[in-house]
Amino acid sequence: MSTSDSKVVLVTGCAKGGIGYEYCKAFAEQKCIVFATDILHRMNDIDLSPSKYIDTLELDVSSDESVALAVKTIISKYGRIDVLVNNAGIGSTGPLAELPLETIRRAWEINTLGQLRLVQQVVPYMASQRRGSIVNIGSVVGKVPTPWAGSYCASKAAVHAMSNTLRVELKPFGIDVVLVMPGAVRSNFGSANVERLGGQDWKLYKEFKEAIAERARASQGRKATDGGVFARHVAQKVLRPRPPKVISFGHMTGLFAVLSWSPLWVRDIFFSTRFKLHKKL
Template structure:
């Protein structure tokens, strides 16, 4: 009887939070896991348990190509791609410099899709594979001063839907994971960028309120651990017929459901009050 082939997974943004938890989970499941990040010194915890650290900047085409080639040269296959690298750049739409807005799209959207482009030929040859795109409940709803960030997540949701149709004939699944509030560095980073962009001028009062909400200890305590997202990824890559979407983590399901049923202006009011916007 032939030996069972070990499946290979690539997880981006693996240096902390959701990416780190996902890399650990897939390693527990027996995958050969490559954890990718720009700062490989932050991957030591993963390396200690057998995850292979991989230097990769998803905005650098040469870096992405080299990473995929390294994986294929060492294992000969890629069975799961988890596009997790991303960040939240908040600030009033008017205030955020276009260079920063473009960078947000480069990381959150184009980086994920470029990696997908490079991996798909090998998945097609295998007639199997799963592409997992980590979006957000923010890909289904909106918050004030988060326009550029939400734009990236809405875009990744739409691209995932189109891709799912395109690759279905080749035995490849495309799955979207929509995290709610997760206990990671994300909120603090988003708040810092918000204040850098809009802490003065006409949007200053809104920026103060939203930054306080992002850093709120009450919200932080309610946030779910990154392992809930790792568990959802594990379900997606091991299921014979995975769901197209997994909404999980604090607030994700109820807020997405609320957005579906409320008229736009009613939802605007709910979200504005939730983040403490001045009236």
């Protein structure tokens, strides 16, 4: 296979059932050379072998050493990374007044610093060739935070801030930065969120246990956008000669766009009612 005309794409967080898995297939359909990466114990779930355009590689976004090794491996094989898709992330559901700081710290380490860790390793190579695209996966809740998910929302808000800064800072080197803001997209994200809640024993918020669990699975309703459809939409836009600065797509993006322009009291009423916080105890 000739690689001269093929984009080399690194995607993080690619276990089967997630959106990263769909990104890999979507970029491969565009005849990109794709490296599907994830942590070791999830690598067995990645079954993309039928595609000659996809290879798998171990990568833990929370480890400096793992990130450096993965990037070095790709560079040694192809000499470049044209597109970085910072997809790896975990949920973090629960009331901020009670959610353990270690749980919050873990989410921010993966969702926020994990993205920056990849950026810092990949940018020198992109800068040397004066081109490249960095795709950071944010969320509509990074712009409009919701109750019971303040930790996750904050981690994505930081991704938005970093992306908006990087877009300007990396422009002199010919590097594009694309912020993706998914709405509700069908994946295993909701079930993983609910599973993490299993060991939590709320004190102040014990009467809200079901409402908290509902928030954990909120993005996975029957109207959620198909993961494959979402990934193909993103891949096609990212591979344009001039990719957009922001891609907002998926179920509920319209609602969150309206909420982002609404007065805070409107947002508060909406979310208080939606997540059972409208009554005093």
